[in-house]
Amino acid sequence: xxxxxxxxxxxxxxxKMTLGVFVLTLIGSVPLGILVSLALRSDIYLLKWVMNAxxxxxxxxxxLLQIVFVYYGLSLANIMTLPRFEAATVTxxxxxxxxxxxxxxxxxxxxxxxxxxxAKVLGLSKLQTMRKIVLPQVLKIVMPSVGNEVVNxxxxxxxxxxxxxxxxxxxxxxxxxxxxxxxxxxxVGLVYLVLIAIATIVQRRMERKMNYYR
Amino acid sequence: MLEIxxxxxxxxxxxxxxxxxxxxxxxEVLSIVGPSGIGxxxxxxxxxxxxxxxxxxxxxxxxxxxxxxDRQGAQVxxxxxxxxxxxxxxxxxxxxxxxxxxxxxxxxEANSNAEExxxxxxxxxxxxxxxxxxxxxxxxxxAIARALAMKPGILAxxxxxxxxxxxxxxxxxxxxxxxxxxxxxxxxVTHDLPFAQAVADQTFDFxxxxxxxxxx
Ligand SMILES: Nc1ncnc2c1ncn2[C@@H]1O[C@H](COP(=O)(O)OP(=O)(O)O)[C@@H](O)[C@H]1O
Ligand SMILES: [Mg+2]
Numbered sequence: 230x231x232x233x234x235x236x237x238x239x240x241x242x243x244x245k246m247t248l249g250v251f252v253l254t255l256i257g258s259v260p261l262g263i264l265v266s267l268a269l270r271s272d273i274y275l276l277k278w279v280m281n282a283x284x285x286x287x288x289x290x291x292x293l294l295q296i297v298f299v300y301y302g303l304s305l306a307n308i309m310t311l312p313r314f315e316a317a318t319v320t321x322x323x324x325x326x327x328x329x330x331x332x333x334x335x336x337x338x339x340x341x342x343x344x345x346x347x348a349k350v351l352g353l354s355k356l357q358t359m360r361k362i363v364l365p366q367v368l369k370i371v372m373p374s375v376g377n378e379v380v381n382x383x384x385x386x387x388x389x390x391x392x393x394x395x396x397x398x399x400x401x402x403x404x405x406x407x408x409x410x411x412x413x414x415x416x417v418g419l420v421y422l423v424l425i426a427i428a429t430i431v432q433r434r435m436e437r438k439m440n441y442y443r
Numbered sequence: 444m445l446e447i448x449x450x451x452x453x454x455x456x457x458x459x460x461x462x463x464x465x466x467x468x469x470x471e472v473l474s475i476v477g478p479s480g481i482g483x484x485x486x487x488x489x490x491x492x493x494x495x496x497x498x499x500x501x502x503x504x505x506x507x508x509x510x511x512x513d514r515q516g517a518q519v520x521x522x523x524x525x526x527x528x529x530x531x532x533x534x535x536x537x538x539x540x541x542x543x544x545x546x547x548x549x550x551x552e553a554n555s556n557a558e559e560x561x562x563x564x565x566x567x568x569x570x571x572x573x574x575x576x577x578x579x580x581x582x583x584x585x586a587i588a589r590a591l592a593m594k595p596g597i598l599a600x601x602x603x604x605x606x607x608x609x610x611x612x613x614x615x616x617x618x619x620x621x622x623x624x625x626x627x628x629x630x631x632v633t634h635d636l637p638f639a640q641a642v643a644d645q646t647f648d649f650x651x652x653x654x655x656x657x658x659x
Contacts, residue, residue, distance in 0.1 A: 347527030350491050351541035351593060352517035361540065365531050442530050443575040 243400030257322035262329025287327030336367035376432035450499030474639035477649030520590030580611035
């Protein structure tokens with residue numbers, strides 16, 4: 230028990246870093262994901278092609294590789310050197326934007342054409358149709374998939390450890406190898422479980438809130 | 444008054460109809476009848492501005508309507524076969540949304556307008572319900588109210604009796620007659636001949652009153 234109290238500050242420090250990456254990624258990648266999903270359906274061929282390529286690369290290569298590439302690779306190639314935290318969050322946002330874009334693209338596709346017809350004969354513009362008719366329905370449809378991605382994001386955030394960011398995972402690792410004990414790992418595991426439990430509760434609430442119609 | 448002049452439509456090389464000429468007077472109820480697959484919905488979608496025509500004119504109350512398929516505004520009110528109500532909005536919100544967004548009505552104006560329409564169509568009890576809670580006939584009347592809220596020059600229905608039982612069919616006949624008494628010009632596309640005859644002042648046979656085949 231004393232030992233737990235002793236390592237708790239460093240674990241909490243790590244938690245702060247993990248939450249930072251998590252929150253910034255979510256704030257950045259959900260709206261960007263919506264924009265990219267609209268671009269994926271655009272009539273502008275070049276835009277569509279570029280966005281498809283982007284999604285394909287982001288989903289087709291390991292996130293770990295992307296993190297290492299942005300942090301070490303860009304620096305090695307003398308393109309730019311980003312600080313660790315910035316490198317990690319930028320990579321996470323770029324990666325998760327692609328996943329959210331695919332989820333939203335699927336959601337938008339599942340809205341019946343009749344909804345667009347109904348909006349058009351009432352004189353709504355394309356933008357109004359998207360904002361007031363289509364996206365609210367998409368949000369409800371994609372909620373379960375978005376929730377899954379959020380859970381993945383909590384766990385994926387541990388990957389920032391490879392570029393030396395002091396997240397939960399790293400805090401646990403340092404304590405475990407210094408004190409030769411499993412306890413820090415168990416504690417870190419417990420913190421992840423709590424984070425995911427909270428994310429799941431929030432997701433359920435939001436799903437229930439949107440369940441007022443069918 | 445709606446004037447349709449020399450209207451024609453082909454999908455690729457296949458002429459669905461051509462040489463369509465028709466006039467609907469103010470406050471008149473006109474049925475367009477014909478068997479399934481003959482092109483009635485295609486015509487209605489052109490009238491609604493959802494599909495381009497290949498040639499011809501549509502003139503509503505002396506104003507030409509765009510026939511290229513990208514029309515602005517809501518000159519033609521449409522009651523779709525499956526209504527296309529917005530599921531996330533209440534009955535009242537379905538009706539007040541477009542007047543506020545498109546006609547820039549205030550919320551109060553749009554609300555009192557909607558309440559009047561709902562009362563007129565016997566839907567006051569459904570005001571705060573969602574589409575999934577309504578019967579087919581109720582959904583249809585909400586769709587009518589939603590279209591009327593934009594004060595269209597004409598109201599166009601696609602197969603209004605499809606999926607309705609006999610009781611609801613009688614009710615929609617009454618609604619159409621009631622709106623006629625209030626001066627609403629109405630166009631009804633249907634394959635249900637007895638219904639068309641029961642409700643219409645004039646019947647246009649889409650099977651024989653237009654040409655098809657050949658080229659445009
Ligand atoms: N978008 C389209 N592209 C090609 N053919 C179409 C399209 N829409 C309808 N058609 C064809 O046009 C014909 C008329 O269809 P429709 O207007 O729906 O008939 P109705 O409403 O009288 O039953 C049908 O043969 C249908 O297959
Ligand atoms: Mg039809």
